[in-house]
Amino acid sequence: MAQNGLDMEIQFLPGMGPKRATLMQKELGIYNLGDLLRFYPFRYIDKSSFIAIADARPDMAYIQLKATIMKVELLNNGKRMSIWVSDGTGEMEMVFFKGIKWMHEKLRTGVEFIFFGKPTVFNGRINMVHPEVDAVTQDTPQTGCGATMTGVYNSTEKLKNAGVTGKVMNKLMNTALERGLQYMKETLPEHIMKQCGLVPLHFAVRNIHFPKDMTSLEKARYRLKFEELFYLQLSLLKQKYVRSRAEVGIRMPKVGDAFNRCYGSLPFQLTHAQKRVITEIRNDMKSGHQMNRLLQGDVGSGKTMVAVLTSLIAIGNGYQACIMAPTEVLAQQHYKNIQKFLAPTGIRSALLTGSSRTSERREIHAALEDGSIGIIVGTHALIEDQVIFRNLGLAIIDEQHRFGVEQRSRLWRKSSCGIPPHVLVMTATPIPRTLAMTLYGDLDVSVIDELPPGRKPVQTIHSTESKRPAMYRFMKDQIAQGRQVFVVYPLINETEKLDYQSLEAGAEDIMKNFPFPDYKTAIVHGKQLNDVKKFNMDAFASGRADILVATSVIEVGVDVPNASVMVIESAERFGLSQLHQLRGRVGRGSEKSFCILMTGHKLSKESKHRIELMCTTENGFELAEEDMKMRGPGDLEGTQQSGLPINLSIASLAKDGLILNAARACAEAVLDKDPTLTSDSNQLLRTELRKEKYQIKDYSKIS
Numbered sequence: 130m131a132q133n134g135l136d137m138e139i140q141f142l143p144g145m146g147p148k149r150a151t152l153m154q155k156e157l158g159i160y161n162l163g164d165l166l167r168f169y170p171f172r173y174i175d176k177s178s179f180i181a182i183a184d185a186r187p188d189m190a191y192i193q194l195k196a197t198i199m200k201v202e203l204l205n206n207g208k209r210m211s212i213w214v215s216d217g218t219g220e221m222e223m224v225f226f227k228g229i230k231w232m233h234e235k236l237r238t239g240v241e242f243i244f245f246g247k248p249t250v251f252n253g254r255i256n257m258v259h260p261e262v263d264a265v266t267q268d269t270p271q272t273g274c275g276a277t278m279t280g281v282y283n284s285t286e287k288l289k290n291a292g293v294t295g296k297v298m299n300k301l302m303n304t305a306l307e308r309g310l311q312y313m314k315e316t317l318p319e320h321i322m323k324q325c326g327l328v329p330l331h332f333a334v335r336n337i338h339f340p341k342d343m344t345s346l347e348k349a350r351y352r353l354k355f356e357e358l359f360y361l362q363l364s365l366l367k368q369k370y371v372r373s374r375a376e377v378g379i380r381m382p383k384v385g386d387a388f389n390r391c392y393g394s395l396p397f398q399l400t401h402a403q404k405r406v407i408t409e410i411r412n413d414m415k416s417g418h419q420m421n422r423l424l425q426g427d428v429g430s431g432k433t434m435v436a437v438l439t440s441l442i443a444i445g446n447g448y449q450a451c452i453m454a455p456t457e458v459l460a461q462q463h464y465k466n467i468q469k470f471l472a473p474t475g476i477r478s479a480l481l482t483g484s485s486r487t488s489e490r491r492e493i494h495a496a497l498e499d500g501s502i503g504i505i506v507g508t509h510a511l512i513e514d515q516v517i518f519r520n521l522g523l524a525i526i527d528e529q530h531r532f533g534v535e536q537r538s539r540l541w542r543k544s545s546c547g548i549p550p551h552v553l554v555m556t557a558t559p560i561p562r563t564l565a566m567t568l569y570g571d572l573d574v575s576v577i578d579e580l581p582p583g584r585k586p587v588q589t590i591h592s593t594e595s596k597r598p599a600m601y602r603f604m605k606d607q608i609a610q611g612r613q614v615f616v617v618y619p620l621i622n623e624t625e626k627l628d629y630q631s632l633e634a635g636a637e638d639i640m641k642n643f644p645f646p647d648y649k650t651a652i653v654h655g656k657q658l659n660d661v662k663k664f665n666m667d668a669f670a671s672g673r674a675d676i677l678v679a680t681s682v683i684e685v686g687v688d689v690p691n692a693s694v695m696v697i698e699s700a701e702r703f704g705l706s707q708l709h710q711l712r713g714r715v716g717r718g719s720e721k722s723f724c725i726l727m728t729g730h731k732l733s734k735e736s737k738h739r740i741e742l743m744c745t746t747e748n749g750f751e752l753a754e755e756d757m758k759m760r761g762p763g764d765l766e767g768t769q770q771s772g773l774p775i776n777l778s779i780a781s782l783a784k785d786g787l788i789l790n791a792a793r794a795c796a797e798a799v800l801d802k803d804p805t806l807t808s809d810s811n812q813l814l815r816t817e818l819r820k821e822k823y824q825i826k827d828y829s830k831i832s
């Protein structure tokens with residue numbers, strides 16, 4: 130039990146003791162002096178300026194007044210003390226229920242004091258209950274270390290009850306700085322601080338707790354955020370570097386005939402973005418290193434096309450390729466879609482899913498093993514042990530977040546030549562750039578940022594229950610023109626009864642208003658057997674059904690170019706990214722398309738903002754950025770299952786994009802010169818990287 134330096138347990142600090150210390154450890158994870166110093170305020174109170182009583186508003190967080198006591202009253206048998214103060218602009222009442230005796234002695238009429246607290250409204254007037262009261266002194270720094278602002282720290286009810294108030298925290302930090310700061314070792318090398326304009330650690334830590342002024346606080350924050358993001362990027366980039374050097378990849382030098390034949394018979398021109406991305410992929414595949422690439426592109430941007438051409442490169446070099454999708458419906462869709470592109474190549478392909486028949490499955494297994502199948506599309510069925518490839522050279526994974534690490538590494542082991550296959554992960558969920566840099570910082574990223582020409586924008590409309598009849602008329606009008614309509618119900622929780630009830634009630638209402646045989650409605654949801662699901666899905670995809678009532682099952686897949694209307698019920702229950710995904714299901718054909726967001730009448734401020742954004746922008750990346758700002762990076766679609774692999778203590782992926790850029794550029798520059806960080810001048814970087822905090826849970830890559 131070290132009691133010196135940063136290891137000193139906080140129970141030995143004045144005012145703490147074992148009880149409070151244990152509580153601090155439980156509630157905040159603060160154990161020793163070092164932890165305490167690295168526990169930063171989440172906001173600040175400016176005690177450097179005073180507000181005029183006339184300007185005080187009840188919605189202000191905290192205010193500070195300098196006012197003279199006019200009258201002191203003891204009310205309610207001495208249980209309540211009321212102090213009337215004035216600063217010349219107005220009067221205010223200060224109310225005390227506790228510590229009255231002590232206050233009563235201290236506070237005299239005619240004397241000026243400083244009052245600090247939260248304004249509230251009582252009987253139509255603004256007052257403050259239990260404000261902090263300080264005497265006015267010559268030099269008026271009210272907080273420690275000559276600071277003008279006071280830090281406010283995250284706390285809990287339990288801590289407050291144990292007497293660990295804001296003021297106690299501030300005092301504690303003051304002591305911590307006095308005793309501990311000297312032991313804190315600089316965590317960034319001199320040359321990086323100089324080059325990136327960063328203040329030293331001691332200055333930063335002192336000012337993050339007790340800012341001397343706004344400028345010092347900004348500098349402190351910048352330095353600490355930079356440090357955090359820098360080491361994170363350094364860690365990711367180093368992993369990437371090590372892998373690209375160490376991991377041998379299958380060398381695929383040519384594009385091959387199959388690629389050329391397919392390319393030559395495409396009914397359209399590839400977009401510039403598609404061409405660029407294919408070049409990036411092709412360069413990886415011929416490099417002799419294993420490809421680990423993330424392909425991002427909005428729904429409808431033509432990722433499938435890229436997947437097909439990439440697979441054909443593998444085949445052209447004598448290898449097999451597999452395309453793995455998260456759901457049966459999606460796998461079928463992919464399989465169907467790629468047939469038309471594969472036709473001119475004569476390459477044999479197959480579909481393998483959980484519902485493939487045993488006989489068929491055996492045949493496919495055999496054909497994969499002897500190499501007669503070139504491209505296999507499927508679900509998790511592809512990673513079963515019985516599946517053996519003759520020579521798997523490329524694995525394409527669609528919507529990667531639905532696969533766990535374990536599953537992916539099983540796919541990896543399926544390569545029989547001992548060299549891991551190239552890996553391309555495709556996602557249609559636009560991920561904010563800062564998040565992608567963190568989640569996939571060790572992957573190469575390609576982005577298709579352009580839609581094929583001729584797409585008409587999808588008009589998005591907000592509607593409520595009272596306008597339902599009008600909406601039904603609109604649907605009928607579209608159906609009369611030969612179009613099809615999606616009606617989607619939220620399915621937040623597969624097992625939630627309520628969700629099914631609303632889907633069932635909704636479907637019933639649709640069938641009443643769109644009676645058979647004039648209208649044909651298909652229903653798809655997660656509880657149906659695969660055969661039933663497939664049958665209903667096909668009915669809609671083939672145009673036999675006019676309306677598809679579905680849960681968000683259809684979110685990821687489904688290409689029905691003739692569908693021109695997407696109705697999203699209870700749209701306020703979906704996140705922005707999810708709404709955007711759903712909307713991407715229409716607007717795929719040449720007709721003008723519509724997305725109708727049905728919501729309740731009363732919306733929270735946040736829901737309202739979301740719906741408004743949906744109505745005004747179609748840019749998936751913009752929406753993802755907003756989603757992250759509103760919900761934080763941890764809750765974003767696509768990261769939910771895995772959670773963030775890192776814990777940021779001060780930097781924010783939603784707000785600190787510019788600092789992240791600078792930190793990454795700096796990390797790149799360091800690794801450019803010294804990829805393995807072996808030089809003497811990088812000794813400190815090596816040491817820091819070993820810290821627990823920067824050990825990133827690695828789930829984004831396949832190997």
Ligand code: ADP
Pocket residue numbers: 397398399400403426427428429430431432433434557581582688717
């Ligand atoms: P994603 O998988 O990115 O959502 P898809 O690959 O399914 O997008 O493409 C959507 C539709 O656009 C498909 O019908 C596809 O055939 C078509 N498509 C793809 N690339 C082009 C292109 N360059 N020009 C015209 N249409 C294209």
Ligand code: MG
Pocket residue numbers: 429432433
């Ligand atoms: Mg797709």
